[in-house]
Amino acid sequence: MIVFDRVSKVYPDSSVALEEVTLSIEPKEFISIVGPSGAGKTTLLKLFLAEEKPTDGAVYYESINIHTLGRKAIDAFRRKVGMVFQDFRLLPNKTVYENIAFTMEAANRTDEEIESDVPHVLELVDLTPKIWNFPRELSGGEKQRVAIARALVNEPDIIIADEPTGNLDPANTYDIVQILKKINDLGTTVILATHNKGIIDLLKRRVVAMERGRVVRDDKTGKYFV
Amino acid sequence: MFWTKFKRILRTGFFNFWRDGTVTLASVLVMMVTLLVIGLISFFSAVLDTTLAELKNKIDINVTFVTSASEEDILDIKHTIESLPEILLVTYVSRDEALSLFKARHSSDQSILSALDELGENPLGAVLNIRARDPSQYASVAEFLESGNALSSGGLTIIDRINYFQNKAAIDKLAKIIASADRLGVALALFFAAISVLIAFNTIRLTIYLARDEISVMRLVGASTAYIQGPFVVVGIIYGVVAGLLTLLLFLPLTYWLGGTTENFFVGFNIFSYYLRHFLEIAFIVLVSGVFIGALSSALAIRKYLKV
Numbered sequence: 001m002i003v004f005d006r007v008s009k010v011y012p013d014s015s016v017a018l019e020e021v022t023l024s025i026e027p028k029e030f031i032s033i034v035g036p037s038g039a040g041k042t043t044l045l046k047l048f049l050a051e052e053k054p055t056d057g058a059v060y061y062e063s064i065n066i067h068t069l070g071r072k073a074i075d076a077f078r079r080k081v082g083m084v085f086q087d088f089r090l091l092p093n094k095t096v097y098e099n100i101a102f103t104m105e106a107a108n109r110t111d112e113e114i115e116s117d118v119p120h121v122l123e124l125v126d127l128t129p130k131i132w133n134f135p136r137e138l139s140g141g142e143k144q145r146v147a148i149a150r151a152l153v154n155e156p157d158i159i160i161a162d163e164p165t166g167n168l169d170p171a172n173t174y175d176i177v178q179i180l181k182k183i184n185d186l187g188t189t190v191i192l193a194t195h196n197k198g199i200i201d202l203l204k205r206r207v208v209a210m211e212r213g214r215v216v217r218d219d220k221t222g223k224y225f226v
Numbered sequence: 227m228f229w230t231k232f233k234r235i236l237r238t239g240f241f242n243f244w245r246d247g248t249v250t251l252a253s254v255l256v257m258m259v260t261l262l263v264i265g266l267i268s269f270f271s272a273v274l275d276t277t278l279a280e281l282k283n284k285i286d287i288n289v290t291f292v293t294s295a296s297e298e299d300i301l302d303i304k305h306t307i308e309s310l311p312e313i314l315l316v317t318y319v320s321r322d323e324a325l326s327l328f329k330a331r332h333s334s335d336q337s338i339l340s341a342l343d344e345l346g347e348n349p350l351g352a353v354l355n356i357r358a359r360d361p362s363q364y365a366s367v368a369e370f371l372e373s374g375n376a377l378s379s380g381g382l383t384i385i386d387r388i389n390y391f392q393n394k395a396a397i398d399k400l401a402k403i404i405a406s407a408d409r410l411g412v413a414l415a416l417f418f419a420a421i422s423v424l425i426a427f428n429t430i431r432l433t434i435y436l437a438r439d440e441i442s443v444m445r446l447v448g449a450s451t452a453y454i455q456g457p458f459v460v461v462g463i464i465y466g467v468v469a470g471l472l473t474l475l476l477f478l479p480l481t482y483w484l485g486g487t488t489e490n491f492f493v494g495f496n497i498f499s500y501y502l503r504h505f506l507e508i509a510f511i512v513l514v515s516g517v518f519i520g521a522l523s524s525a526l527a528i529r530k531y532l533k534v
C-alpha cells in the first residue's frame with residue numbers, strides 16, 4: 001500500500017507544487033491522476049520515486065517512509081517500480097534488447113534469465129521484430145512500448161506512467177492504455193498521470209483530480225470532469 | 227556475481243566507446259593532445275638534462291704550474307686534490323704533452339711554431355685539469371689551491387696560475403643558468419601538464435554531461451552507483467589507451483623529422499634515437515597518464531549526475 005501523508009512540496013523559488021496532499025493507493029489498484037499542467041502530478045510521482053524530497057509530510061510504501069531510505073535501499077526500491085515517461089527516456093546507444101536487458105542487469109538477474117525474459121516481454125508488447133533496432137529507428141508508439149516492456153520486465157509491484165501517451169497519436173494511445181490495463185489485470189498496481197480526457201473515460205477506474213497542488217476530487221469510477 | 231557484473235561493465239564500456247562515434251573521436255583527439263604534451267615534456271626534460279650535463283662537462287679548471295716545478299710535487303698535489311670529495315677527476319698534463327698539444331692546436335700558424343723553435347726550450351708549464359662533480363664547487367677547490375696547500379717543499383708556491391679566477395664570472399653565471407634552467411624546466415613542464423590535463427578533464431566532463439539524461443534513467447530503474455559509473459570509467463580508460471597508442475605512433479615520424487635538427491642544435495642529442503632507446507619508459511609514462519586521466523575524469527565528472 002502507498003500512502004501520501006499530508007505531503008507538501010515547495011521549490012526553492014518558493015513556488016508551491018503540492019499542498020498537504022493525502023492519498024492512499026491500495027495494491028492492485030489502477031489509479032489515474034488528472035489535472036492541468038502544473039497541478040502537481042509529476043511532483044507527486046517524483047516524490048514517490050525519491051527523486052525529490054517533500055518539504056513537509058511523508059510518503060510510505062508498505063509502511064516504510066521512502067525518504068528515510070539510504071542509497072542502496074532506494075536502488076532496491078526503484079527496482080520494484082516500473083517507470084514509463086512521456087518522452088520515453090530510452091538509452092540511445094543501446095538496442096531495444098539492451099535497453100530492457102539493462103534494467104534486468106541492474107537488478108542483478110542472471111544472463112540466462114535475461115536471455116529468456118527479454119524476448120518474452122517484447123512479445124507481450126508486440127515488438128519482437130524490432131529487438132535489435134536502436135531507439136532512433138523506432139516510431140513514437142514503438143518507443144513507448146519498449147519503455148513499457150522495460151518497466152515490466154522485472155515484474156514490478158507498481159507501474160508508474162507519467163503522461164505516457166502525451167507524444168502519441170490516438171491509435172497508439174489506445175494501444176498503450178490497453179497494455180496498461182492488461183498489466184493491471186495481471187495484478188500490478190498502476191499509477192497513471194494524464195490530462196487526456198479520452199483515456200479516463202475509457203478506463204472507468206479510480207480518478208484523482210488535482211489542481212494547484214491540491215487533491216480536489218477522488219472518484220472511485222471516475223470521469224475526467226463532472 | 228562479481229565477475230558477471232565486471233564482465234557487463236566492461237562490455238557496456240566497449241559498446242559505448244564504439245557506438246558513440248563523434249564523441250569518441252573528439253575525446254580521443256583531445257586526449258591525444260594532452261598525452262602529446264606530456265610526452266613532449268619528457269623529451270624536453272631529456273634534452274635539458276643532456277644539454278646541462280654536456281655544459282657541466284665543459285666546465286673545468288686548469289692549474290698551470292711554473293716550469294721549474296718538479297713532477298713529484300705536482301703529482302703530490304694531484305693526490306691531495308683527488309682526495310677531496312667534491313672532485314670527480316684530475317688529469318695530469320706534463321710539460322711535454324702540453325707542448326705537443328699546443329703545437330697541434332697551432333699547427334696551421336707557422337709564425338707561432340717558428341717562435342717556439344726560436345725559444346729553444348719548452349716555455350709551457352705542466353697542467354692539472356680538474357673536474358668537480360658540480361660547477362658550484364669550483365670556488366672552494368680554487369680557494370683550497372690558493373690557500374697555500376700547494377706549496378713545494380721549498381716553501382715557494384709552484385702554481386703559476388689558476389684559470390678559475392680568470393673564468394670565475396663565466397663559471398658562476400653558467401652555474402646559475404644551469405640551476406635556474408633546471409627549475410624553470412620543471413615549473414614549465416608542470417604548468418603545461420596541468421593545463422592539458424584540465425582540458426582532457428573538461429572534454430570528458432562534456433561527454434558525461436551529454437549522457438546526463440541517460441544516467442538519470444539508469445538511476446530511476448534502480449541501477450547501483452558502481453554499475454552506472456563503471457562503464458563510463460571503462461570508456462575513459464579506453465580513451466586513454468587509444469589516445470596513448472596513437473600518440474606513441476605519432477612520435478615516430480615526429481621525432482624522426484626532428485632528429486637531425488636536435489642533433490645539430492643540442493650537442494649530439496638525437497631525439498629520434500633517444501625515443502627508440504627509451505621507448506618502453508615513454509610508452510609507460512604516456513599510457514599510464516592516459517589511463518589515469520581518463521578513468522579519474524570520468525569517475526569525478528559523473529558524480530554530480532548520480533545524485534538523483
